[in-house]
Amino acid sequence: MWELAGRADISIAFPPFSKVAVAFVSMLFNGEFTAAYADSLPPLLIGLCITIIGGVIIGVSIGLVRSTEWFIMPLLIIFQTAPVSALIPMLTYIYGISDTAKVVAIVILGMPLVALNSYKGIQATSPSLLEMAKSFRASWFDTILFVILPSAQKMIFAGLRLGVSGAFIGIVLAELLITPTGIGDLITYNRFVAHYDKMFATIVSILAVAGLTLGGMSKLEDLLFPSEKNE
Amino acid sequence: MDDIILKTEDVGVIYDRSIVALENVSLNVPTGKLTAILGPSGCGKTTLLKVIAGLIEPSSGTVKIRDKETIGPGPDRALVFQDFALLPWATVLQNVAFGLRAQGVSKREREKTSLTYIKEVGLSGFEDKYPHQLSGGMRQRTGLARALTVNSEILLMDEPFSAVDEQMRRKLQEDLLELLKIENKTVIFVTHSIEEAVYLADQVVILSGRPGSIAEIVYPEIDRLGEIDLIRRQPRYVELVDEIWSSLKSYVE
């Protein structure tokens, strides 16, 4: 379908699929992708680590220690529903053109989702399970480790997937808007010089990387927790 | 010999090309009588009922009504569902009127008919309630009224009373018998309760375990005139329950 639309000359900005595929393969081997991803991946990985670890810790701790709930929850909800991306352009003015800006963009867009889902997962631990743990005189530590966390695991993983897709949006936005480097720059540059086949190839590569990452996470979850299949 | 309203001839059902759920089921259902289908779990009771209802096409064999082959659901058969199958967004009245609405009966007329049956099943005053405001027993009465309004000769019920508690179940059983004195219906119902089958049915069909086929047919011929509690103490009743229990046990093993 894409091929037909492209061939039908709807717009020169919409190249046929075959051209994009050719561009994709050539960019893969002439080092353009390698160079761009070498710029983008390190901040993405750092940002992802902070997002995941920080998000789970924040979510789990406010789920367990209720006293901070009233303060952090509204913030998380704001960050989840509001178009926080409006804040991204401002990051340049704080961090300048640097990897830090990218990392912060990733964390802002990804972490609240992870935290909120972890929190919800902890909250949703069924009361009867908790009572069961209590009746067996399980220690506080054991209850968390063997009852609450496993039962929240599904939600937490769902949150991780949301967080990772948020992180991808963060890095793309940051690279499109503030730091003309990496994969975002590859898109912008090819648009300016009207190499639309290369631009599409780059976009497809990002979608593929994101898709593979998320798919890999689902697989990993199935591998780590195979018993959770039933529902 | 009784007048036969419905019969299945050599009905077989195979799911997914490999699971044989029913095999060679030939069954005669006499007009105006209650037929119970009894059998171990998973033996194909629901499947048989759905074949009769026309919801499942048998892989082999036919279903005949008054000696005419039927295909698909028809207005001569109405189903009462185990899980009630009520529309949660519709009131009791709208739910009961659903069958008539599907037939294109005008609103005024279908509401009039529905109200008489709502009264008959003892739900007067609840016409405008929603299903979630009703008890399990009342929900099943709604399902029963819905099946009655379309005025079909044959009522099909799949474990109609299994989702309500024991007291309610007995009450519903008695009310069903009362109702059938007024309404001249042929009833085929699935149950896993031997007592229910013996207490209600004129004919109890016992299916063997998978693949389901008819193992035995028992005719309780209980004297249902006297007091209900006395019926359950009749020697004939107790004997039948024991007899069916022991033959069922052999199929489970």
Next chain:
Amino acid sequence: MGWMTLLPPLSGIWFAFAELLEQTAFWEAFAMTARTFGIGLGLSILVGIPVGVLMGISTRADKILSIWVNLFISAPITAVIPALMPIFGIADATVIATVILFSIWVVIIDTQAGITHVKDSLVEMGRNFGCSRWKIIIWIVIPAALPEIITGVRLSVVRAVKGVIVGQIVIALIGFGGLFNTYLSYFLMERFWALIIVVFVMSFTIIGLVELLERRIAFYARTR
């Protein structure tokens, strides 16, 4: 650069807010945002629900479409916006396309989930009373899936809000995106924050309204 310039005092923001409301540029951006948001979201819902229904009732459609829907629902759509610009121009159409790409997938997926979770017995009930396929879909299946469909619509509103802002920001020349860009380049931090607050408040109002609507319909779900 000090934090003071980046985070101006509230009184300053309030003052800038009052100023903002007097500007035609603001109201033009507002109108454009509302327009593109409305059209994009409307199209998402109008197209998404039928597609979801189709995927719910036809395994063929599900097989063909579900890979794409599942890919795009969590894909970084932001990366696609630069490709939309040369196709649709620096105008409404690009923003509308962004809004659609952000919001349509969740409508489709939730509608489909709702349709496939409708209890078999309800459909059998319809068939038993002689309903045609169409009547079953319209009288039984769609109303029964309504709670999920509404949830999908609510989530798509949240995503559409993000899409309309992200789209404008990436284009950076029109609507609120243009204003953000201008304010930041001239260090008008009060105005920047005033605009952020306006945008946030608008989002919450819209999302709040949809949640209210959802709660009204939620009672269906209770008995299922």
